[in-house]
Amino acid sequence: MSVLKSVDWQWENATAGAVAGLATVSFSHPLDVVRTRFQVSDGRTSSSLPAYKNTPHALWTIARTEGFRGLYAGFYPAVIGSTISWGLYFFFYSKAKQRYSKGHQELSPGLHLASAAEGGALVCLCTNPIWLVKTRLQLQTPLHQTRPYSGLYDAVRTILKEEGWAALYKGLLPGLFLQVTHGAIQFTAYEELRKVLVGFRSKETEDEFSAAELLTTIDYATLGASSKLTAVLLTYPFQVIRSRLQQRPSKDGIPIYMDSWHVVKETARFEGLRGFYRGITANLLKNVPAASVTFVVYENVLNMLKLARRNS
Numbered sequence: 001m002s003v004l005k006s007v008d009w010q011w012e013n014a015t016a017g018a019v020a021g022l023a024t025v026s027f028s029h030p031l032d033v034v035r036t037r038f039q040v041s042d043g044r045t046s047s048s049l050p051a052y053k054n055t056p057h058a059l060w061t062i063a064r065t066e067g068f069r070g071l072y073a074g075f076y077p078a079v080i081g082s083t084i085s086w087g088l089y090f091f092f093y094s095k096a097k098q099r100y101s102k103g104h105q106e107l108s109p110g111l112h113l114a115s116a117a118e119g120g121a122l123v124c125l126c127t128n129p130i131w132l133v134k135t136r137l138q139l140q141t142p143l144h145q146t147r148p149y150s151g152l153y154d155a156v157r158t159i160l161k162e163e164g165w166a167a168l169y170k171g172l173l174p175g176l177f178l179q180v181t182h183g184a185i186q187f188t189a190y191e192e193l194r195k196v197l198v199g200f201r202s203k204e205t206e207d208e209f210s211a212a213e214l215l216t217t218i219d220y221a222t223l224g225a226s227s228k229l230t231a232v233l234l235t236y237p238f239q240v241i242r243s244r245l246q247q248r249p250s251k252d253g254i255p256i257y258m259d260s261w262h263v264v265k266e267t268a269r270f271e272g273l274r275g276f277y278r279g280i281t282a283n284l285l286k287n288v289p290a291a292s293v294t295f296v297v298y299e300n301v302l303n304m305l306k307l308a309r310r311n312s
Helices: 010-040 055-071 075-100 109-138 152-162 165-169 172-204 217-245 260-270 272-277 280-311
Strands: none
Touching: 010 055, 010 075, 010 109, 010 217, 010 280, 055 280, 075 109, 075 172, 075 280, 109 152, 109 165, 109 172, 152 165, 172 217, 172 260, 217 260, 217 272, 217 280, 260 272
């Protein structure tokens, strides 16, 4: 079926995306905590964090010294942020694709890229405060010298009281670059690989089937993992920059890094290229399988909702 004859699936896309995001964050959060702590461990300004040798050592150390609570630090904002982000992302992305498809039988890679970039930027503007709170909660350890946040509400209230509204949007610039480029690369890769796979499967059979009938769960998992790996490798430095900007200020209220350029200069000067990829092992272990789960859930929930609408 051509794009011009397609049905408006915006709310189904949003629902499928939200369910996918919730499923993803539920099993992968401990690796997210490890990744965040590695990202800000520059060896100079992160004395409130223990020294971790590698990802397994970090998981073991956090579990031993902080328990289950430490492994799931920042879980509530992560659930809220991930669910809202995926829901909004798939909604904005599908809305943009529908708008760009007018006059086109099939979207080009460039239009897929524009759709994903637009969705990423809008999501970032809506959710940056949630990710800032999540990052700060994940970085709290027994070594912290300032009063720790007791939870999501206390974190927001304290940030507003001590730093003002502007603090909730720290890291917005690298966050925008991250969302736009990461989402654009991931979804463009996913769509193009999916198109190739559907075309290949169509040649193998003489009957006409839809993409949902031609592709299996394993196909969706493979497509999700492949597209995520590509996006992570190309955009990871933006994550490091954002995490370092979103750290809580020192006891005297002075930020550790002043802006994105300050992070780039200091990281390049003292750590080199390796500094921009700190925590990437935990990130890949978290996000590559998670992307598989996300797209499997998303495609299956979307197909189920489409079937339910057709039947009604």
